[in-house]
Amino acid sequence: xxxxxxxxxxxxxxxxxxxxxxxxxxxxxxxxxxxxxxxxxxxxxxxxxxxxxxxxxxxxxxxxxxxxxxxxxxxxxxxxxxxxxxxxxxxxxxxxxxxxxxxxxxxxxxxxxxxxxxxxxxxxxxxxxxxxxxxxxxxxxxxxxxxxxxxxxxxxxxxxxxxxxxxxxxxxxxxxxxxxxxxxxxxxxxxxxxxxxxxxxxxxxxxxxxxxxxxxxxxxxxxxxxxxxxxxxxxxxxxxxxxxxxxx
Amino acid sequence: xxxxxxxxxxxxxxxxxxxxxxxxxxxxxxxxxxxxxxxxxxxxxxxxxxxxxxxxxxxxxxxxxxxxxxxxxxxxxxxxxxxxxxxxxxxxxxxxxxxxxxxxxxxxxxxxxxxxxxxxxxxxxxxxxxxxxxxxxxxxxxxxxxxxxxxxxxxxxxxxxxxxxxxxxxxxxxxxxxxxxxxxxxxxxxxxxxxxxxxxxxxxxxxxxxxxxxxxxxxxxxxxxxxxxxxxxxxxxxxxxxxxxxxxxxxxxxxxxxxx
Ligand SMILES: Nc1ncnc2c1ncn2[C@@H]1O[C@H](COP(=O)(O)OP(=O)(O)OP(=O)(O)O)[C@@H](O)[C@H]1O
Ligand SMILES: [Mg+2]
Numbered sequence: 265x266x267x268x269x270x271x272x273x274x275x276x277x278x279x280x281x282x283x284x285x286x287x288x289x290x291x292x293x294x295x296x297x298x299x300x301x302x303x304x305x306x307x308x309x310x311x312x313x314x315x316x317x318x319x320x321x322x323x324x325x326x327x328x329x330x331x332x333x334x335x336x337x338x339x340x341x342x343x344x345x346x347x348x349x350x351x352x353x354x355x356x357x358x359x360x361x362x363x364x365x366x367x368x369x370x371x372x373x374x375x376x377x378x379x380x381x382x383x384x385x386x387x388x389x390x391x392x393x394x395x396x397x398x399x400x401x402x403x404x405x406x407x408x409x410x411x412x413x414x415x416x417x418x419x420x421x422x423x424x425x426x427x428x429x430x431x432x433x434x435x436x437x438x439x440x441x442x443x444x445x446x447x448x449x450x451x452x453x454x455x456x457x458x459x460x461x462x463x464x465x466x467x468x469x470x471x472x473x474x475x476x477x478x479x480x481x482x483x484x485x486x487x488x489x490x491x492x493x494x495x496x497x498x499x500x501x502x503x504x505x506x507x508x509x510x511x512x
Numbered sequence: 513x514x515x516x517x518x519x520x521x522x523x524x525x526x527x528x529x530x531x532x533x534x535x536x537x538x539x540x541x542x543x544x545x546x547x548x549x550x551x552x553x554x555x556x557x558x559x560x561x562x563x564x565x566x567x568x569x570x571x572x573x574x575x576x577x578x579x580x581x582x583x584x585x586x587x588x589x590x591x592x593x594x595x596x597x598x599x600x601x602x603x604x605x606x607x608x609x610x611x612x613x614x615x616x617x618x619x620x621x622x623x624x625x626x627x628x629x630x631x632x633x634x635x636x637x638x639x640x641x642x643x644x645x646x647x648x649x650x651x652x653x654x655x656x657x658x659x660x661x662x663x664x665x666x667x668x669x670x671x672x673x674x675x676x677x678x679x680x681x682x683x684x685x686x687x688x689x690x691x692x693x694x695x696x697x698x699x700x701x702x703x704x705x706x707x708x709x710x711x712x713x714x715x716x717x718x719x720x721x722x723x724x725x726x727x728x729x730x731x732x733x734x735x736x737x738x739x740x741x742x743x744x745x746x747x748x749x750x751x752x753x754x755x756x757x758x759x760x761x762x763x764x765x766x767x768x769x770x771x772x
Contacts, residue, residue, distance in 0.1 A: 312643075312646075312647055313646075314647070338646070338647060339649050342647075343644070343647045345644055346640075347639060349639060349641050349644040350644075351636075352641075363648050363649065366551065366553070367551065367649050368649070413648075
């Protein structure tokens with residue numbers, strides 16, 4: 265279980281997170297929604313220790329993350345970055361198999377390559393992509409390679425930052441199914457950021473809305489349409505009129 | 513009032529400089545500590561050796577040959593003013609080996625290697641590749657920085673040695689080709705004149721300059737600001753810092769080797 269309490273982060277005068285409280289239970293899928301620039305990506309980076317929070321605590325299975333052995337902690341995680349963040353000096357398959365080619369999870373090269381190709385297939389990419397370089401791929405293909413890399417070592421906890429942005433509707437469906445499958449079949453814990461409401465409904469067990477640096481509303485996805493919160497209603501129906509200002 | 517403000521500004525600038533020196537020193541120490549602790553990334557080291565060493569050879573060779581040749585011409589015409597044309601071999605040897613070889617190779621490495629390391633690492637930082645490395649349980653200091661700095665420490669002294677030899681050869685070619693020196697006695701004068709300390713100081717400078725060049729590239733890259741502008745600033749800053757530090761270190765090392 266991941267537990268965030270009173271998490272705050274400011275960049276200079278820009279107070280992005282102002283006391284976030286959230287629990288993500290083991291083996292469940294949490295989807296974070298919220299306007300652009302509200303700090304969703306920063307929230308995930310805080311949990312991974314890529315951004316150090318100004319205040320508040322993050323615990324994983326009851327233990328403060330700053331007290332844990334960093335390598336062992338990170339080995340439990342996979343992350344898809346919003347921009348893909350593929351290593352452009354390495355071919356696609358070595359990106360996907362990065363963890364399997366070095367460190368504690370190291371395997372023979374041929375085996376790592378096979379796993380990479382299998383993961384690429386699961387995100388809808390053919391084996392001939394494996395030997396290309398990231399710069400030769402389209403944006404959506406890069407996103408899917410990033411996804412394959414995040415799941416390659418079969419981590420317990422996976423963060424997806426906008427997994428379906430930039431994908432065609434069919435591919436978005438494939439990715440939604442994949443994320444759902446990883447949670448239900450492999451028992452992984454997932455935290456997904458998305459702006460795509462159909463994705464929210466397909467992936468989520470629980471939904472949390474980030475607004476004004478705090479969790480505005482959180483609850484099971486079945487309650488999303490009856491949240492009774494004007495902010496949530498405006499957001500999920502994409503209305504320009506409402507409590508959330510259009511200019512931020 | 514104006515005086516106080518000026519003093520205040522001076523104080524702040526001094527503090528900022530000291531803080532920067534502290535950060536760079538810690539960064540360099542951390543890079544060294546990662547060189548000696550496993551895991552080691554052999555492939556990264558090999559690539560860095562190739563990029564910093566082998567691929568710099570043309571630039572280093574051309575720089576050295578023209579400098580050695582010009583040096584021979586200068587000393588010949590300058591020496592003629594007090595009938596000392598005969599010292600060309602000795603002065604070319606000393607000038608190239610003790611001073612110009614290491615400094616020019618160091619500056620060319622700052623131009624060629626520091627800039628490319630800084631731009632590459634800064635781009636990785638800006639596109640979240642450094643964050644991605646961390647999440648994939650790979651320490652960027654160990655995977656990106658340590659191999660590059662280690663490669664420079666190993667290979668830049670060798671480049672300096674090559675530069676020294678080619679520079680001396682440039683002087684030799686001009687002196688024997690157009691200034692009328694006898695090839696055999698030119699070489700004999702050069703070899704007899706140089707002392708082991710001259711060569712040692714040259715290699716030691718190469719090692720120091722290589723370390724400075726690679727460390728500055730990595731430091732500015734890892735601390736790059738956001739966006740294309742951040743990459744541009746990091747690259748510019750790294751080359752400026754590397755060049756100035758190389759020249760300052762050259763002064764200090766020359767003092768250490770030859771005046772103490
Ligand atoms: N490294 C950083 N330095 C300074 N400001 C930052 C940094 N990272 C993020 N920010 C700021 O934090 C705020 C939140 O950014 P974040 O990327 O988390 O937004 P987001 O909710 O993921 O938005 P989007 O949906 O558009 O991806 C933004 O105002 C951004 O400018
Ligand atoms: Mg984001």
